[in-house]
Amino acid sequence: AVRQLVLEYGVHHVDLNFGCPVRKITARGGGSALPLRPGLFARLVAAAVAGADGQVPVTVKMRVGLTPELSTALQAGRAAEAEGAAAITLHARTADQLYSPPVDWPAVRQLVEAVRIPVIGNGDVYEGADAVRLMAETGCAGVMVGRAALGRPWVFREVAAALQGRPPPPPPSLGEVARVALGHVEAEAAWYRGYDEGQRDSLRRFRKFVPLYLFGFHSAARLQARLLAAESLEQWRAAVYDDAGGSAMYDAGEQFPAAGFRHPRLKGGGADGPRQRMGLPDGWMEEWRGGGGGAEQRGGRDADAGGHFGRASAAGADARCGLDLGLPIELFAGLDGQPGLPWFGSDWPIQSSTWDAHSGAVYFAQGFAVMRLGSDNTVEVVAGELGAVGKADGPGPVARFTCPTCMASDGAGALYLSDRDRIRKLQLPPAWRKGEGRGPSLAAPTAAAGGPADAHAHVEGVVVSTLLLIDVTASIQGLCFLSGCGSGSGDSGTLVYGADSTIYRLPLGGASVTPVLLAGAEGEHEVADGVGSGARFNDIRGLVADGEGYCYCVDYCCDADASDVEDPRPLVLDLGLKPQHCHRPTSNAATPLPRTLPADLGVLLGRQPDGTADVTIVVGGRTFHAHRGLLCARSDYFQQRLGGGFAESSAQQLTLPEAAADAFGVVLRFVYTDAADIPAALAQAVAELADRLLLPELFQQATAVVEASVSPGTVAGLLLWAEARGPAFSELLSRLKAWYLENHEKAMQAAEEQMKLLAAQSPSLFFELMRNTRSQPSKRPRTRW
Ligand SMILES: Cc1cc2nc3c(=O)[nH]c(=O)nc-3n(C[C@H](O)[C@H](O)[C@H](O)COP(=O)(O)O)c2cc1C
Structure with a gap:
């Protein structure tokens, strides 16, 4: 992530936040819980420093500890220094204090004495005089201002004046x-x-x-x-x-009111602020108790004994709950054939596991890879790479993921995965269908099995494409698939996803992959029952479908400011999505898998020519065998040419000039299965063909892939291409223009020749871009370190 921030987004400074006190974050092992795992903490800092590669400083922000009994600052500060952090900011409170008094400035002095890198003091700096005093009392190298800047951003000029020994500038009227x-x-x-x-x-x-x-x-x-x-x-x-x-x-x-200067500006900052109960994941304290942090525990009271946090340890309890869990699972990296998880170790959490009935396997995300757990308890990477972040679509090893969180299977050979600002589709190869007998070998790659080459053979066929781009501010925390609820052609189903305080449905068989608000309202965080946009959610964390048209949603209620214990509430939502053809999950492994129309038609297409096709289509010198009735039913273009009164309607062969055979292969699979796996390299050709063959759903998907693959080096060419294509491409053109404006400088650097070409071939477009570039406010003000 740091490498991406530095190279792709050009940030000038990376600050790692180990100070977040919010209980729902620490309960997942984030924020101020991290210094309690010294090994993990050190590895995170080291990885960030390595990712920055000396190009920008990496600094660390932390609190004194989680609670007064669990003070971590000195140990974490020394570890951060040893791993290459450039500076440390210490918020002189423990996490359970949130923002309440008292502030512990002496802890800043202790850290200053413990490390050689600069320490920045933080906590209760309201005016210039506070900054001067904090530096004088602790010897810190600088100060950070927090709440005082809320609604009072000119506080910085007051602090700057005081530190330069000037009188404070007059406050604003x-x-x-x-x-x-x-x-x-x-x-x-x-x-x-x-x-x-x-x-x-x-x-x-x-x-x-x-x-x-x-x-x-x-x-x-x-x-x-x-x-x-x-x-x-x-x-x-x-x-x-x-x-x-x-x-x-x-x-x-x-005049500016006197009371405005030292107003804490946030709940929890009052004189007798209560301490909040903290949450930690199970087993989180083991390393600390095992000696990692004993030296800093004040008062010798551990977390559980103090009753502040921690859940019952699983040790000694019957974790099996009557299920036979089988042999322990070994993890294999898969693509390089090496066992183990390189450098992430087991600290990298497994996310978003889902059962896929089509292939009879469990899939999950780990790191930046999607893994498959086979019936023989081995795991292999099927898409992406554990430590390689990115957004690329394409076949398994080529595809890249940014932040895979939730996964759902359609039971017909497709997986859907939320990945930060996009929903991705993973099309499994037909040979993986359970019972086909041609599935991938899931045996652990061994030297005898052929090592890396074999591992590659296992994953070929999984193709990742981008289905939908969403607003990056709304991270998806719940995703499920409902069969038989598509809005258009047949039985393509519907995805339902939860983002923050809203739930959307995404019909997969309709005219376009456009999300439709189902319930909740963006930016409105409450818990209230109601219908559709009248309902309110606080913080959606998960969604499952029961196959009967109901979804179950976990809504997290946590008001950190109010120091309440948070409360995950499962809600039952009747989303009005009763499926027409609902495949009940079967518990009997011997029962044949349910067949679906898209899956069967996919098999039919794969069998061609089998004597059932009644028309051939010649594209780019290749002949495709197809079924006239199906083509006409799915595309008005084919209806006109093959089903109407034209002379050629009864022809046995149709030629599509000026089209690429590979792209037509994608189109034909979409016509049969309603599913499109569009490699980025073919996306433009598929978009053109889909437009020409009057397939709007495929067109939308292809243009989404084009948009997802745009880069500084390709944007000029794509702009010219989209402009030349006419009105159907105008929406894509607008989005490409917006992308260009966001990335103007990079595009100018990466593709000077293409930009000159753009200026020559479309002066009006070039002029429009330059004019809007000038009026575009800088989104990332440059700061000096
Ligand atoms: C609304 C709000 C948001 C904050 N967000 C962050 C954050 O994203 N990262 C961070 O390191 N600290 C964050 N902080 C903590 C502040 O940087 C600072 O450590 C804290 O407010 C204590 O300083 P103060 O006493 O001057 O407010 C946030 C504080 C507030 C009030």
């Missing part, structure tokens, strides 16, 4: 504060431009900052009400400017 807030909300909307229709999400998100900006001003009540109710930036501007000074709405000259 209410009119100035209102204008700063306006600039802030405008910047927020500009940042999310393109993701945020009509700026509504930005305005909604910004509501929490309005009271922070206006805190303590006597004359701001009406202004605050207007800003909270504003539905557009225009209404914001009208409230801030039109009425400023002249009307009675607010007093633009009102």
Whole structure:
């Protein structure tokens, strides 16, 4: 991830956050739970430093510890220094304090004395004088400001002045504060431009900052009400400017209130802030108890004895629950034939396991790879690579994943996987169908079995394509497949996914892969029953379907600020998705697998020519045997040419000139199976053919693959190509333009010649891009380290 941030996104600094106190994060072993695993902590820092490759500094942010009894700062600080961190920021509180007093500045001094790299002090810096005092009392090299900047961003000039020995600049009046807030909300909307229709999400998100900006001003009540109710930036501007000074709405000259300087600006910051109960994963403390951190435990009270956190240990309990779990599973890296998981070790969690009835195997994600657990308890990589991040579509070893989280099987040879900002489709090869007897050998690769070459043979055939690109802010935490609920042709099914506080359905057989909101509302985090957009979710963590049209959803309720114990609530959702043809899972392994129309038609196509085809189609010198009725039923183009009154309708052979045979192979498989595995290299040709053959669903999928594969080196060529294709490609063209604007500098560097070609071949397009590039605000302000 660090390498990607540095090379692909050009970041100037990577700061690893080991200070997050939120219970739902620590309960999963993240944030401030990590320093309690010294080995894992050190490996993470080392990996990040290695990923940065000396090009940008990697720094570490941490708290004093998880609780007062579990102080980790000194040990973690020394480990961070040893692994190459450039600096450490210490928030001088323990995680269970959240943001409550007292702040422990002496802990900053102890860390300064324990390490040689710069330490940045953090905690309760509200004014310039606090920064000066923190540095003087602890010897830290700098300070970090947190809550004081919420609704008060000019605090930094006050701190800078104090550290340079200058008097503090005068604080802003209410009119100035209102204008700063306006600039802030405008910047927020500009940042999310393109993701945020009509700026509504930005305005909604910004509501929490309005009271922070206006805190303590006597004359701001009406202004605050207007800003909270504003539905557009225009209404914001009208409230801030039109009425400023002249009307009675607010007093633009009102002086900054004294109470505004030291207001903690966040719940949990009061004088007697309670400590929150902390959560840790089972067994998390073993390394620490085993000596890794004993030296720093204050008071000798361990976590469980203290009753603050930890669940019952599984040791001694019957973990089998009556199930025969079989022999322990050995993991194999697969692609290189080497046993074990390189450098991630067993710390890399297994995610998103799913049972696939079609191939009779379990699939799961680990690292950046998708693995298959076969019936003989061996595991192999079927797509991606454990340690290689990326977004590429393509055959198994070529495909790359960014953050695979949830997986679902359609039971007919396709897996769906949520991968950060996209839903990916993994098409399993027909030979893997259970009972075909031609499935992959799942025996562990051994020297005798042929090593790497054999391992490659195992995975060929799995093809990964991008089905849908989604808003990156909404990470998918639940995904399930419902058969027989597609909106269009036949039985392609529906994906249902949960993202943050919303649940969407994605019909797979309809006119396009467009998500439809099923329940909840974006940005609205509550727990309330209701119908569709009237229902509210807090933080969706999982979805399963029962095959009867019901989904079960886990909604996580956790208010860290209120120090409540979080509460995962399973909810039952009747999503109105009663499948027409529901295949009940069978518990009897001897029962034949259910057959589906797409699977059977795929087999029929694979058998050609078998004497049943009644038309041949010649494309690029290759002959394809097909069934006239099926072609006509699926495509109006074929209906016109083969099923209508044209002279050629009864012809036995049709020629498609100026088309590529490989691309037509993809098209034909889609016509038969409603499934498309579109390699990036063929995506443009498939999109053109799908447009020509009037197959809008395939067209959408192909253009999504084109979009997913765009890079600085290819964008100019793709822009020219899409522009030349006509109105059907205008949506893709717009998205490519937007992509270009985001990546202008990189494209100019990577593809100067292509950009010159673009300027020569389409001056108007070039001019439009340059004009919009200039008006595009810089999304990543450059900072100096
Ligand atoms: C709303 C909010 C968001 C924060 N997000 C992060 C974060 O993403 N990463 C991080 O290292 N610290 C984060 N912090 C913690 C602050 O950086 C800082 O450590 C903390 O607020 C203590 O400083 P203060 O007493 O000056 O507020 C966040 C704090 C607040 C209030």
